[in-house]
Amino acid sequence: MLIKNQHQQLNWTKNHGLIPAIIQHAESGEVLMLGHMNKESIIKTEQTKHITFFSRSKNRLWTKGEKSGNILKLINWYSDCDQDALLIFALPHGPTCHNNTSSCFHPGIAELSFLHQLENIISSKKNISSYLPNTSYTSHLYASGVKRIAQKVGEEGLETALAAISCCNTKELINEASDLIYHLLVLLQHKSLNFNAIIKELKIRNNNNKLNQ
Known part of the structure; x- marks a missing residue:
């Protein structure tokens, strides 16, 4: 589990200030989506418990569900062994994908x-x-x-x-x-x-x- 301010220890230089984040359903184990986070989005996620990414296309912070209401509630998160990727357990409120499916990888499911x-x-x-x-x-x-x-x-x-x-x-x-x-x-x-x-x-x-x- 990432403890408060542990994100400072992540390897931010490898991917030019961004960390890839795999979002996984905290109960079913289904992989929901892949996004990218910077330091600011991690801090906002810690504060709000709503998963926030850095959108490369919008060039700004983007909270999942900020328009649709289909938020991802943070349950827990872990960094990998190289400190350059995140695995985030979340509970979705509504479909995760903009195609109205539970996962952006639909129909791939264990x-x-x-x-x-x-x-x-x-x-x-x-x-x-x-x-x-x-x-x-x-x-x-x-x-x-x-x-x-x-x-x-x-x-x-x-x-x-x-x-x-x-x-x-x-x-x-x-x-x-x-x-x-x-x-x-x-x-x-x-x-x-x-x-x-x-x-x-x-x-x-x-x-x-x-x-x-």
Whole structure:
């Protein structure tokens, strides 16, 4: 993490006063865009927590979303081993790209990042389930209530275990595990949680195990 005023230690001479900055979604891991920063834009980003670049075409500071409202909220940032590039974790408010896509590199996305997209889809179904319960299976689940959702998680967990024991190929196990994860995501969203909460808990347990070794 860049501590206050650590930007003074960055290698500003290599790229004539500019540092390339890779912006990555803090939750999904999706790479959102690439920009350039100078000392002034880093200071403004520190102050406002809204990622600000130096625009080479406009020849001025440019805060992402200053016109569209699609800002990038700073979560954390790191410099590379040579101190001449930045990796910035951010939470976007709206599409990052001017083409109205989540990333300027669309459709390039890592497989694991789709999990975050799926959570957003599931969450949108939760919001409409109260008045349109039959528009989709997910909406129907939410309209059925938490007991039914929890029951489905239990059923799919058992079917996944049975598939692992009895199947001669992996296809059935993949299918059942997919059903299990989907229903688990529905349950978590029902309780206003997301999969990142699970990942954070696993990281804590992993760190505790390292301390106890």
